[in-house]
Amino acid sequence: MTALLIRTHHLIAGFALLTLAACGDTSPKWEPQDMFGSPAEKPVDERYRAMIDFKALSRDEAGVEYAAGPSATVLGAVEEAVALCQEKGGKGCKAVRVGLTWVDGLDSDGIKAVMETYRNTMLAEATQASNAGNAGAANWLAFHYAVRGENLGEAERLIKRALQVAPDDPGALDTYGLVLYKQGKYQEAEEIFIAVNKAMPTAEHLAHFADNALAMGKTEMARAAYQRALGAQPSAVLSQEIQKRLLALDLGGGSATQ
Numbered sequence: 001m002t003a004l005l006i007r008t009h010h011l012i013a014g015f016a017l018l019t020l021a022a023c024g025d026t027s028p029k030w031e032p033q034d035m036f037g038s039p040a041e042k043p044v045d046e047r048y049r050a051m052i053d054f055k056a057l058s059r060d061e062a063g064v065e066y067a068a069g070p071s072a073t074v075l076g077a078v079e080e081a082v083a084l085c086q087e088k089g090g091k092g093c094k095a096v097r098v099g100l101t102w103v104d105g106l107d108s109d110g111i112k113a114v115m116e117t118y119r120n121t122m123l124a125e126a127t128q129a130s131n132a133g134n135a136g137a138a139n140w141l142a143f144h145y146a147v148r149g150e151n152l153g154e155a156e157r158l159i160k161r162a163l164q165v166a167p168d169d170p171g172a173l174d175t176y177g178l179v180l181y182k183q184g185k186y187q188e189a190e191e192i193f194i195a196v197n198k199a200m201p202t203a204e205h206l207a208h209f210a211d212n213a214l215a216m217g218k219t220e221m222a223r224a225a226y227q228r229a230l231g232a233q234p235s236a237v238l239s240q241e242i243q244k245r246l247l248a249l250d251l252g253g254g255s256a257t258q
Helices: 046-053 074-087 108-131 135-148 152-165 170-182 186-199 203-215 219-230 236-250
Strands: 056-059 065-068 094-098
Touching: 056 074, 065 074, 074 094, 074 236, 094 108, 108 135, 135 152, 135 170, 152 170, 170 186, 170 203, 186 203, 203 219, 203 236, 219 236
Parallel strands: none
Antiparallel strands: 056 065, 056 094
16 A cells, blocks of 8 residues: 555464554655664665565475565565465465565574564664654554554554644555544544545555444444455455455454454
């Protein structure tokens, strides 16, 4: 998806992974891959360029490799790479590269440790950039908190700051809607998500609207939105999640996990 920074999220199969996301474009542009460099600096060096262009790799037991990127974050690309492997029918899919780090041969704890290092570095960079007034970083950080359901008061403060810079940006508005949804303010979130999807009905935006509708008890509205999201070219990870939600609705249950 595009808008204030590109984002990808959710859990990788087999690991209790930490979720990161980023959303679209702002000025100056900030992405978590630009670690250790300020947003005002000239082009990133080759290490960071490689990270942006090739952020994660998975491999199946037959040796076939699946690369994810360039739109995903470093951590989001890991779950996407594994999901791509699974989607293509691969057996024994596992992550073999995270960002610039080869993790082939590491156990799950070792891989999680590598990802934790990336997470901590990205959060530190995002906080620094946000404190320096970068709206894209503020949006990224707010979305990260919202997805994890933590620091929601700070997330609201951050996203409102980003919206002062880009009040009509669909990505920033989607983040704001997600924060409201996580706070249980479903009616307010619904109004935001409607505006977002009128402007940019991506699979992720539609899924957020559907999650909120489900929380409000509007199951048929949620079902229709999930189905539309499936037709909007969702990522492999999001596609799997939407199908699980639809199956739960078909079985007479289903509630969006906050």
